Amino acid sequence: MPELPEVETTRLGIMPHIQGQRLREFELRCAKLRWPVDSALIDILPGQKLKSVLRRGKYLLLAFEAGHLMIHLGMSGSLRVVDGDSEVGKHDHVDLIFEHCVLRYRDPRRFGSIHWVEGDIEEHWLLAKLGPEPLSEGFDGGVLYKRSRKRQIAVKNFIMDTQVVVGVGNIYATEALFKTGIAPQKAAGKVSRARYDRLAEEIKVVLASAITRGGTTLRDFVGGTGEQGYFALELLAYGRAGEPCVQCGTALKTEKIGQRASVYCSKCQT
DNA sequence: AAATTCTCCTGAAGGC
């Protein structure tokens, strides 16, 4: 499932192939994503040159001359650079046909989205309320500490709240909490400043490390040109329920916290 | 305001 490292891996993978190219055709096979894809894009996009490929949170931003195409991969989405004559799969909903290659959007569960935004992209309603980028200077333990005071919400849900910080999904929240020894169900308002300093640092380390390894391949995640990610090999908690904790040997527990599966060590995480 | 529940969807996994 694409989290920030997977989205960044995708961005880095597709950018060199499509940046600077002019779009020839926007082929929309299935507009029924999380929100309906605007069919006017079929007329709007062709002829425009792609200036750059950016990212905000888990949103990919294709900066064209007249605006941004904002793409979210949802749960199961992927973007691949393919040949024009490559076979179209069942869940290949959109093709961006450039001069020299095709950018293909696939999303079996259709939880993703595609929006066209003219004007200031940061003011778009999906981006306007987002918290800081986790790998930026603007994100640190102080931010987490300040925003969490008096909050009863579980610390795991707190760091997964996109208004607090973007890009921390279930996998990396689970890992960062395990590595810092914080129990995921602990009330956010009761976590100390010192522990938030460590948590923020660990979130940065875990995300940066995952980007370096090309993301985490679970099920069928692949990068922009089809390669697998290797971070799954380093997961210490996520997906290891029942297996021994690497630090103390206790069997890892799994518990639903806010509708999400959470794996943790009841001995090491307090 | 903050917290919780609901919703979209389909592939994968488990049960029998």
Add this chain to the structure above:
DNA sequence: TGCCTTCAGGAGAATT
């Protein structure tokens, strides 16, 4: 082997 049920899961919307 195969059909049926359950579940995962990002994140905005609706509800309490």
